[in-house]
Amino acid sequence: MKFKLLLVGLFASQVAVAATTWDMPTPYPENNFHTQNILQFAQEIEQATGGELKIKVHSAGSLIKHTEIKNAVRSGQVPIGEFLISQLANEDPLFQADSIPFLATSYEASMKLWQASRPEVEKLLDKQGLMVLYAVAWPPQGVYANKPLNSVDDLKGLKFRAYNTATERLAQLAGAVPTQVEAADLAQAFATGRVESMITSPSTGANSKAWDYVSHYYHVQAWLPKNLVIVNKRAFQRLPEAQRKAVLEAAAKAESRGWEMSRKETEEKLAELKANGMKVEPPSEALMAGLRKIGETMTAEWVKAAGVTGEAVLKAYRQ
Numbered sequence: 001m002k003f004k005l006l007l008v009g010l011f012a013s014q015v016a017v018a019a020t021t022w023d024m025p026t027p028y029p030e031n032n033f034h035t036q037n038i039l040q041f042a043q044e045i046e047q048a049t050g051g052e053l054k055i056k057v058h059s060a061g062s063l064i065k066h067t068e069i070k071n072a073v074r075s076g077q078v079p080i081g082e083f084l085i086s087q088l089a090n091e092d093p094l095f096q097a098d099s100i101p102f103l104a105t106s107y108e109a110s111m112k113l114w115q116a117s118r119p120e121v122e123k124l125l126d127k128q129g130l131m132v133l134y135a136v137a138w139p140p141q142g143v144y145a146n147k148p149l150n151s152v153d154d155l156k157g158l159k160f161r162a163y164n165t166a167t168e169r170l171a172q173l174a175g176a177v178p179t180q181v182e183a184a185d186l187a188q189a190f191a192t193g194r195v196e197s198m199i200t201s202p203s204t205g206a207n208s209k210a211w212d213y214v215s216h217y218y219h220v221q222a223w224l225p226k227n228l229v230i231v232n233k234r235a236f237q238r239l240p241e242a243q244r245k246a247v248l249e250a251a252a253k254a255e256s257r258g259w260e261m262s263r264k265e266t267e268e269k270l271a272e273l274k275a276n277g278m279k280v281e282p283p284s285e286a287l288m289a290g291l292r293k294i295g296e297t298m299t300a301e302w303v304k305a306a307g308v309t310g311e312a313v314l315k316a317y318r319q
């Protein structure tokens with residue numbers, strides 16, 4: 001009897017050792033479509049590997065804060081993670097190609113820009129021992145404010161929430177006062193008056209219940225920033241062949257599913273903003289002209305900073 005129990009115990013501990021669990025930090029809330037897509041990605045991997053590889057998702061920066069996620073994957077503290085690509089802009093301007101106002105403003109254009117920049121992004125991250133699994137675009141970015149905006153002049157002096165260096169620069173050029181705030185902290189930042197305007201997707205606006213703090217949304221569709229899912233190369237290579245295959249297949253599926261989810265998300269969340277009483281208005285000619293001018297300045301600045309690689313990416317994108 002005792003012997004049998006011992007055997008059962010041994011067997012159970014062997015099974016427990018054989019299965020791998022990966023902790024995966026992500027920056028955005030659980031109900032956000034990127035996170036939902038990741039949860040499905042995790043589920044597919046678990047199914048395909050018969051439970052041998054499990055991914056435990058820690059959303060909203062709960063395990064690691066957004067600005068630390070890339071380095072945590074790089075150091076091997078966690079094997080896998082998600083972050084906004086343009087967060088890495090100060091490492092290389094190439095990471096910011098998707099946040100230049102009015103360079104790529106539709107899903108088609110954004111996908112083209114991703115395809116043009118992906119090999120370079122992969123090269124840069126490979127040098128850090130990181131492997132790209134997939135990227136998904138956010139819905140097009142629009143402007144939120146606590147008053148009507150007839151032109152860029154109306155942004156002057158407003159406390160403006162930024163989420164990367166591009167949104168910070170845009171705010172500066174508009175004469176607003178930028179402050180970096182993570183999506184997870186938005187409601188609090190508005191509630192305490194730290195910020196009073198921002199540019200982001202209908203998605204993040206709805207996720208943070210923007211109607212509680214601001215009255216107007218202008219769907220200017222200035223760009224579609226992307227989230228990237230990366231894995232530590234060593235951790236990936238340690239997996240048995242069949243599990244590696246399962247991860248790559250689930251990643252390819254998550255990329256195409258994610259872009260589809262994003263398109264649907266745009267319409268759904270615009271409707272949600274309206275349903276909650278926000279004035280969702282088309283931008284005036286004057287507001288668009290002012291933002292486009294800022295976009296031109298930022299494009300010129302980016303081209304200069306990104307050098308020959310940037311030029312090559314732009315050329316591939318425009319072909």
Ligand code: PCA
Pocket residue numbers: 084138139163182183200201202203204225
């Ligand atoms: N939401 C994220 C990044 C872009 C977006 O649409 C945010 O506001 O932080």
